[in-house]
Amino acid sequence: MNKKQIKRILRIAFITASIASLYFVPWILVRAWITPLPDTVQEQLNEGINYGFDGMIVYVDQAGKPAEFYAAGWHDRKKKIPAYPQALFKIASITKLYIAVATTKLVKAGRLSLDKTLAEYFPELADRIEYSDKITLRMMLQHRSGIPNYVDHPDYWINPPKNRQETLNYALDLPADFKPGKDYGYSNTNYMLIEDLIDKTLGYPHQQYIKEEILNPLGLKHTFGSLHDVDINDVMSGYYVGVDEDFKTQYTGLMLATAEDVGKFLRALNDGSVFNEGEQEIYSSVYKYEHTGLLVGYQSIAKYFKDIDTVVIQFNNTTNFDGYDWNLAEIIYNRVVKIVRRKKSL
Numbered sequence: 001m002n003k004k005q006i007k008r009i010l011r012i013a014f015i016t017a018s019i020a021s022l023y024f025v026p027w028i029l030v031r032a033w034i035t036p037l038p039d040t041v042q043e044q045l046n047e048g049i050n051y052g053f054d055g056m057i058v059y060v061d062q063a064g065k066p067a068e069f070y071a072a073g074w075h076d077r078k079k080k081i082p083a084y085p086q087a088l089f090k091i092a093s094i095t096k097l098y099i100a101v102a103t104t105k106l107v108k109a110g111r112l113s114l115d116k117t118l119a120e121y122f123p124e125l126a127d128r129i130e131y132s133d134k135i136t137l138r139m140m141l142q143h144r145s146g147i148p149n150y151v152d153h154p155d156y157w158i159n160p161p162k163n164r165q166e167t168l169n170y171a172l173d174l175p176a177d178f179k180p181g182k183d184y185g186y187s188n189t190n191y192m193l194i195e196d197l198i199d200k201t202l203g204y205p206h207q208q209y210i211k212e213e214i215l216n217p218l219g220l221k222h223t224f225g226s227l228h229d230v231d232i233n234d235v236m237s238g239y240y241v242g243v244d245e246d247f248k249t250q251y252t253g254l255m256l257a258t259a260e261d262v263g264k265f266l267r268a269l270n271d272g273s274v275f276n277e278g279e280q281e282i283y284s285s286v287y288k289y290e291h292t293g294l295l296v297g298y299q300s301i302a303k304y305f306k307d308i309d310t311v312v313i314q315f316n317n318t319t320n321f322d323g324y325d326w327n328l329a330e331i332i333y334n335r336v337v338k339i340v341r342r343k344k345s346l
Contacts, residue, residue, distance in 0.1 A: 026324045028051060028052075028324070028328065029324055029327055029328060029331060032047075032051055032328055032331045032332065032335075033331050035047070037335060037338055037339060037342075038339070039339075040339065041058055041060065041068070041070050041336050041339050041340070042070050042072070044332060044335050044336050044339060045058060045070055045071070045072035045073075045332075045336075046072050047332070048072065048073075048316065048328075048329075048332045049072045049073040051328055051332075052241070052318065052325075052328075053073060053316045053317070053318045053325075053328075053329075054073050054074050054077055054237070054239050054316075054317050054318045055071070055072070055073035055074045055075055055077075055083035055236060055237070055316065055317045055318075056070075056071065056072050056073055056083065056314070056315065056316045056317075056332075057069075057070065057071050057083060057084075057085050057087065057089065057236070057259050057313075057314070057315040057316075058070040058071075058085075058259070058312070058313065058314050058315075058336055059085065059259035059260050059262070059263045059311075059312070059313040060310065060311070060312055060313075060336075060340055061263045061264075061267060061310065061311040061312075062308065062309065062310045062340070062344065063309035063310070064309075067260065067263070069085035069086075069259075069260070070085065071083040071084050071085045071087075073317075074237070074317075075087055075236050075237065076236075076237045076246070077237065077239070078237075078246065083236065085258075085259060085260070086222075086258055086260070087234060087235070087236040087258065088222065088224070088230055088234045088235045088236065088256045088257065088258060089235070089236050089256060089257065089258070089259065089298065089300065089315045089317075090235070090238065090251060090254050090255075090256055090293075090295055090297075090298045091254075091255050091256065091257050091262060091293050091298075091300050091302075092254065092293030092294055092295040092298055092300060093188070093291060093292065093293040093294065094255075094262060094291045094292070094293040094300055094302050095191075095254065095255040095293070096191050096287075096291060097265070097266075097269060097287070097289075097291050097302075098210050098214060098255065098265070099191050099194055099195060099198070099206070099210075100141055100283065100286065100287040101214055101269065101274055101275075101283060102198060102206060102209055102210050102213065102214065103137070103141060103194060103198065103286075104275070104279050104282045104283040104286070105213055105275075105276070105279055106198065106201060106202075107137075107282055108276070108278050108279045108282055111201055112137060112197070112198075112201060113137065114136060114137050114138040114141075114282075114286065115136050115137070115138060116136065116137055117132065117133055117134065117135060117136055118132045118133075118135040118136075118137075118140070118145075118193070119132040119133040119135075121137070121197050121200075122193070122196075122197070125172070128172040128173050129147060129171075129172065129176075130146070130174075130175060130176040131146060131176050131179065131180050134179075134180045134181075135147065135180045136180070137194070137197070138285075138286055139180050139181055140190040140191075140193060140194055141190070141194065141286040141287055142184075142286055142287070143184055143185060143186050143187055143190055144180065144181050144182075144183065144184055144185075145180055145185075145187065145190055146176035146177045146178040146179060146180050146182070146183070146185060147171060147176065147177070147187050147189045147190055147193075148171045148174045148175075148176070148177055148187065148189065149171070149177075149185070149186065149187040149188055149189055150167055150168065150170040150171040150187075150188060150189050150192070151170075151188055153170035153171070153174075155170065156170050164192075164253075167192065168189070168192060168193075171187075171189040205225070207225025207226065207255075208225075210225065211225070214265070214274060217274075218264060218265060218268050218273075218274065219264075220257075220261045220264060220265060221261075222257060222258040222260070222261045223255065223256070223257040223258075223261045223262075223265070224255065224256045224257070225253075225255055226252060226253050226254075226255075226256075227249070227251070227252040227253070227254075227256065228252060230256060232248065232249065235248050235256060236248075236298075236315070236317050237297070237317060238295070238296065238297020238298045238317045238318075238319075239297050239317060239318045239319070240296055240297055240318075240319055240320065241318065241319070241320035241323060241325065242320075246297075247296050247297035247298075248297070250296070250297075251295060251296075254295070259313040259314075259315055260313075262300075262302050262313050263302070263311045263312075263313045266289075266290070266302050266303075266304055266311050266313070267304065267311050269289055269304075270289050270304040270306075270311075289304065290302060290303040290304060294319065294326065295319075296319060296321075297317055297318070297319055298315070298317060298319065299315070299316050299317075299318075299319055299325070299326060299329050300313070300314065300315050300316075301313070301314045301329065301330070301333050305337065308340070308341060308344050310340060310344070312333070312336060312337055312340060314329070314332070314333045314336065316329050316332075
């Protein structure tokens with residue numbers, strides 16, 4: 001068999017495999033992806049609602065232009081309250097950006113060390129987390145510690161933890177996912193422990209430190225450390241596909257913010273104005289400048305696009321961990337960014 005015949009066979013095999021793979025892709029994702037791009041962000045959000053999201057919010061901040069606010073669907077579908085851009089939203093893992101900045105500030109101030117180990121910071125956990133004497137704060141910030149992610153424990157969803165200690169217990173006394181520094185493994189446990197470390201170092205809650213050292217200097221008055229700090233009616237409802245329950249009142253200890261506040265923070269993170277002298281170099285060595293968030297009932301995407309000097313924040317309040325909602329949210333987000341790019345080029 002010559003090279004030409006082999007190439008022809010491989011080409012046929014590739015085409016056949018590509019066609020077959022379409023049977024495993026939800027057609028709603030294909031439709032959302034190939035549908036002609038609408039003229040406006042608002043039209044794109046309206047399409048998102050038609051794909052099954054209960055409510056969506058988008059904030060766009062282009063340098064030199066007034067910020068743009070968009071919303072579609074329901075803030076609270078039971079009470080028939082329309083979605084509005086100023087609603088508070090549970091930002092889930094976007095919180096890690098704030099924790100990483102707070103840690104950076106404490107490192108620069110000499111109150112924490114990136115190279116000090118978990119065993120040194122938490123001697124009481126030394127025998128309960130494998131390689132605790134090798135895991136550094138730097139590795140925890142970078143998700144290179146190998147500490148198991150508590151949400152991956154099979155009992156986490158069967159018997160949800162009732163408090164912080166029960167949550168941590170789902171990551172203790174387990175084999176490491178890998179040796180410290182030898183791989184990357186996203187783990188919420190890393191940042192839960194870092195929060196506890198900040199509390200221990202300061203002698204008061206990290207939420208207060210974040211407010212005093214990050215939020216207040218940036219004028220962010222609509223970012224909060226807990227559900228207990230807000231009017232519950234200001235919080236966008238959260239829904240899980242096939243479940244009638246509103247998840248608004250659950251996960252009380254997580255950060256909430258408006259899309260605008262997240263957008264202002266993200267711009268300050270990327271342009272460096274959230275940092276004092278010498279802090280940005282430390283931050284750049286340990287964490288990233290964008291994030292997503294996923295929680296039952298809440299999905300969020302926060303990114304800055306340097307080439308167009310634009311921040312785009314997207315919130316949507318419908319999830320389905322066994323389905324395709326996250327992929328659909330990303331498709332909608334990418335289309336929103338394309339609309340923004342097209343508008344900027346005109």
